[in-house]
Amino acid sequence: MESDPPAAPDRVEHSDEVAALTARYGRIPASERVRLAKSTSNLFRFRAPVSGGLDVTGLDRVLRVDPRRRVADVQGMTTFEDLVAATLPYGLMPLVVPQLKTITLGGAVAGLGIEASSFRNGLPHESVLEMEILTGDGGVVLARPDNEHAELFRGFPNSYGSLGYALRLLIELQPVRDYVRLRHVPFDSTASCAEAIERIGRSGSWNEQRVDFLDGTVFGANELYLTLGTFTSRAPYTSDYTGNRIYYRSIRDREVDHLRTHDYLWRWDTDWFWCSRAFGAQHPAIRPFWPRRLLRSDVYRRLVSLDQRHGLSERFYRLRGRPSREPVIQDVEIPLDRLAEFLEFFHREIGISPVWLCPVRLRDSQGWPLYPMDPATLYVNVGFWATVPLGEGQSVGTYNRAIEAEVSELDGHKSLYSTAYYEPEEFWRRYDGATYQRLKQRYDEAGKLPDLYDKCVLGT
Numbered sequence: 001m002e003s004d005p006p007a008a009p010d011r012v013e014h015s016d017e018v019a020a021l022t023a024r025y026g027r028i029p030a031s032e033r034v035r036l037a038k039s040t041s042n043l044f045r046f047r048a049p050v051s052g053g054l055d056v057t058g059l060d061r062v063l064r065v066d067p068r069r070r071v072a073d074v075q076g077m078t079t080f081e082d083l084v085a086a087t088l089p090y091g092l093m094p095l096v097v098p099q100l101k102t103i104t105l106g107g108a109v110a111g112l113g114i115e116a117s118s119f120r121n122g123l124p125h126e127s128v129l130e131m132e133i134l135t136g137d138g139g140v141v142l143a144r145p146d147n148e149h150a151e152l153f154r155g156f157p158n159s160y161g162s163l164g165y166a167l168r169l170l171i172e173l174q175p176v177r178d179y180v181r182l183r184h185v186p187f188d189s190t191a192s193c194a195e196a197i198e199r200i201g202r203s204g205s206w207n208e209q210r211v212d213f214l215d216g217t218v219f220g221a222n223e224l225y226l227t228l229g230t231f232t233s234r235a236p237y238t239s240d241y242t243g244n245r246i247y248y249r250s251i252r253d254r255e256v257d258h259l260r261t262h263d264y265l266w267r268w269d270t271d272w273f274w275c276s277r278a279f280g281a282q283h284p285a286i287r288p289f290w291p292r293r294l295l296r297s298d299v300y301r302r303l304v305s306l307d308q309r310h311g312l313s314e315r316f317y318r319l320r321g322r323p324s325r326e327p328v329i330q331d332v333e334i335p336l337d338r339l340a341e342f343l344e345f346f347h348r349e350i351g352i353s354p355v356w357l358c359p360v361r362l363r364d365s366q367g368w369p370l371y372p373m374d375p376a377t378l379y380v381n382v383g384f385w386a387t388v389p390l391g392e393g394q395s396v397g398t399y400n401r402a403i404e405a406e407v408s409e410l411d412g413h414k415s416l417y418s419t420a421y422y423e424p425e426e427f428w429r430r431y432d433g434a435t436y437q438r439l440k441q442r443y444d445e446a447g448k449l450p451d452l453y454d455k456c457v458l459g460t
């Protein structure tokens with residue numbers, strides 16, 4: 001990885017695929033709800049499967065990696081798994097690689113994304129230089145921060161395909177080394193953990209060693225770990241968590257670890273953080289027989305989708321006389337100085353464990369209207385993905401609503417890939433309705449694409 005990079009090949013053209021897609025889009029009648037026909041998704045809003053949809057075949061390739069300029073030209077439906085596979089041979093990676101292999105570049109920009117490099121590099125859309133977008137009205141525009149479509153460029157992140165679809169994105173890349181050295185640092189309180197995040201966020205280092213990646217795992221109110229990743233050219237050994245050993249358990253067991261950079265980037269995918277345990281995939285009697293190639297987040301998500309469609313878990317709970325459960329699957333951004341308050345509420349009222357922490361500061365000083373985080377503030381993304389038993393008289397939505405209220409109270413933000421319960425007025429106040437409506441008017445006047453509120457809250 002650290003020898004001279006090969007010369008950049010010419011860019012693969014994709015105008016034929018764009019023309020074909022535009023024609024297919026034009027043939028969709030105005031009365032029909034437009035949906036992407038994609039084989040994978042990482043959304044957590046399950047709808048009944050529909051036939052048809054907009055066929056996006058041929059829009060899932062890396063068109064060019066330019067090692068000299070450190071940029072890549074990438075089609076919108078390209079998965080990060082394929083994107084990383086294309087850039088690593090050049091000793092490069094995207095500035096933020098979301099943890100799940102089938103998240104696509106377009107999905108991470110239109111629906112946001114985050115990872116352990118986010119305390120340095122912000123969110124994935126902040127390293128996009130330009131985007132070719134099929135807009136709701138059927139035109140194709142090139143949106144850049146400095147051209148006539150600059151407002152669309154800024155308003156596209158968090159628009160969830162409701163203004164248009166990104167067909168090609170030019171993104172920045174950063175150099176990597178062959179290995180990542182991990183330090184799992186324990187803390188016995190949120191306050192001490194938050195203090196360490198503040199120090200690392202300010203200095204970019206810990207105990208005089210540079211920190212390239214920073215995330216955290218909370219096993220309980222008094223058991224938190226920060227995992228500090230540092231690129232290195234040499235490693236005394238490397239660990240493998242793609243088979244019988246399980247990454248998140250290693251955090252408690254060892255202070256230092258080494259992973260190949262490729263394996264570091266996908267460390268969370270193998271067990272979908274820790275969520276694979278719900279399918280028995282971590283059980284010692286099952287794990288050795290679970291094919292390695294099926295230890296993947298997209299496999300587990302398909303299982304959840306099947307379960308939701310057929311109501312299997314719900315029937316199981318009912319038959320055994322157990323209470324129904326509410327899925328509480330969310331990522332929220334909390335200002336670092338309110339993290340302790342949030343986790344105190346969370347342990348007391350929700351009680352899910354483990355919880356994932358990922359510090360993030362916007363890279364861009366101007367901010368992004370549809371997800372208005374303050375560029376001067378260091379936030380911590382708190383991720384939790386499980387179900388919670390409902391009490392007597394409680395209905396689905398009880399816990400998610402409580403979380404929404406707490407996040408608002410603490411000046412946080414909630415991402416929209418899962419369920420949301422906001423009333424329209426509050427939703428548009430939080431996600432800049434004025435800018436959104438202006439963009440909708442300009443790029444999808446006839447409303448061929450569904451509205452952001454309908455999509456993310458009503459789930460239609």
Ligand SMILES: Cc1cc2nc3c(=O)[nH]c(=O)nc-3n(C[C@H](O)[C@H](O)[C@H](O)COP(=O)(O)OP(=O)(O)OC[C@H]3O[C@@H](n4cnc5c(N)ncnc54)[C@H](O)[C@@H]3O)c2cc1C
Pocket residue numbers: 036038040041042043044076077098099100102103104105106107108110111112113114115160161162164165166167329331383385417
């Ligand atoms: C359990 C769980 C954990 C998660 N953890 C993380 C995490 O740690 N880090 C992280 O970064 N993200 C995480 N996510 C969220 C994920 O990044 C977002 O859901 C993302 O939008 C999914 O991208 P996708 O490519 O799978 O898109 P899809 O699921 O296919 O689509 C997502 C939305 O984006 C729209 N869309 C898709 N492609 C395009 C495009 N080319 N142009 C415009 N709109 C498009 C779709 O219409 C849809 O509304 C998590 C999600 C779950 C369920």
